[in-house]
Amino acid sequence: MTRPVPDISPSAATAATTAATSATAAVAPARAGRLRTRLLVLAVLAGALAAGIVPRLQANATLSVRTAEAVATTVSTVRPASAPALQELTLPGDVRAFQDAPVYARVNGYLRRWYADIGTPVRQGQLLAQIDAPEVSDQLRQAHADEAIAAANYALAKSTAERWQDLLESRSVAQQDTDQKVADMRAKAATLASARSNTARLAQLASYTQIRAPFDGVVTARNVDTGALIDAGSAGGPGRELFHLSAGTRLRVYVQVPQDASGMAGPQMQAWLTLPQFPGQRFPATVARNAGAIDTVTRSLRVELDVDNAGGRILPGAYAEVHLSAPQTRAGLDLPANTLMFRAQGTCVAVVGAGGKLAIRPVTLGRDFGSHVEITEGLQGSEQVVVNPGDGLLAGDVVRVAQAAPATRRATAASQAR
Incomplete structure (x- = not known):
């Protein structure tokens, strides 16, 4: 069944439109107020989230950084320095007179008189004592x-x-x-x-029966006195030493050079002595000769030095430190000995690369300076080498450098000495 369409006149339509517009104008402020409320609530919620979540995120980031730092091993590093161009050795020396001999009797009898006591300079052929035989x-x-x-x-x-x-x-x-x-x-x-x-x-x-000096020197011992019985060894035992003479105007100094440094022994080697009783003073010496063979017991080369002792300041039998130096054809790098690692592949060092990444490099050792060593191959000289590397360090580990030294102390001291 069809509903009849009402007849709407223009005046009625205009009235309806006016009424609708009035209703819409009344509803708009209410909607705007609700929207502002919602936006305010959203802003409050956003502020609360920002105040609670951002610090937590920052704390998590800080914790992650600190955890990474705690996991990374802290190491100290040192940079290699140039090794000394001169190979230097300091060794104990045995100081002896150029001529040293005991004086014995050739006949039996009683000592009639002696003429020279200890410390007396004597000339060759001078009468020292007389024996009554x-x-x-x-x-x-x-x-x-x-x-x-x-x-x-x-x-x-x-x-x-x-x-x-x-x-x-x-x-x-x-x-x-x-x-x-x-x-x-x-x-x-x-x-x-x-x-x-x-x-x-x-x-x-x-x-x-007349005991005479065999050479110019000084009497260093007198073991008899007037009236003593002199036995020249006729009883079957060794004879008794009457005097001991030493010629100290020129000295022989013997030093045992280790086998690994025996190659420096030659005419180019320079030498000098230092003695405890003369601190800060050097006594020049000349390399006279060497044994020409390595001692099979000590594995060292016996080197003899000549020292001019015309002033008699150095006494025969004294302890001296012998300083030897010789130029090197190719000097390497100087590193502390506590940077070395002994692995299955040989002697190595740990080098810190970019980003704190660790690398293990094999090296070739040269001279041994005691607390420092010479590296002849394996490093360029600009690396950061880890000091006291632990056995747990592996290639590729990330480490944190705590302290870096620009050069080794020994190389600096050696350069100052030169």
Whole structure:
């Protein structure tokens, strides 16, 4: 069934439109108020979220950073420095006199007198002591008497032989008798030579009763006094040392150079001495010679130095430190010994790269300076090398550098010394 359409006139339509507009105008303020309320609530909620979430996010970020820092290993690093261009060694030296000898007696007897005490400078041939040996004097007198008898017998035998040779020319004697006289003369001549030799031996032995200095030097020991019994070793034991002489105007200094440094021994090596009693003073020395072979017990090379000691300041037997230096053809880098790592692949060092990433580099060692070592291969010189690396450090680990040193202390000290 069809509903009838109402007839709407223009005036009615205008009235309806006016009424609707009035209703809409009345509703608009209410909607705006609700919208502002909603926006205000949203702003309050956003502020509350910002006040609660942002600090938490910041705290989480800070915690993450601190956790990463705590996980990363903290290391100290040092940068390599140039190793000294001179190879230097400081070794203990044995200072000895250029000539040093004990003086013994050659004859038995009693010491009659001594003429030089310890510390006395003496010249070669100077009388040091006299020994009273009457037995030697008696034997020398007997030898002179035997020599005189032998000389007389020889003279008689010689004249007899000459007469018999003259008689043989006139055929007054037999040839056999003449030969016997000539042979007797020759035997008497040999007896005379033996007697003279014995006399010379005893005269030389008698001269040993005077103890004389064998060279210019200083008496460093006197072990006898007047009236002491002198035994020259006739009892079967060693003889007693009477004096000890030392020539200290020139010294020999012996030093044992380790095998790894024996290559520096040569004419280019420079040397000097320092002694505890003269702090801060250097005594020049000259490398005279070396053994030319490594000692199989100590695995070292024996080097001998000559030192001029005309002033006598250095006493023989003193302890001295010998300083040796020689130029190096190629100097490496200097690092503290506590930077080395000993791994299966050999000697290594830990290097901190970009971003704190760790790298393990194998190196080749050169000279050993004690607390420092020379690196000849494996580093360029600009790396940050980890000091006291732990066994747990591995290549690729991220580390945090706590302290970096621009150069090693020993290299700086060595450069200042040079």
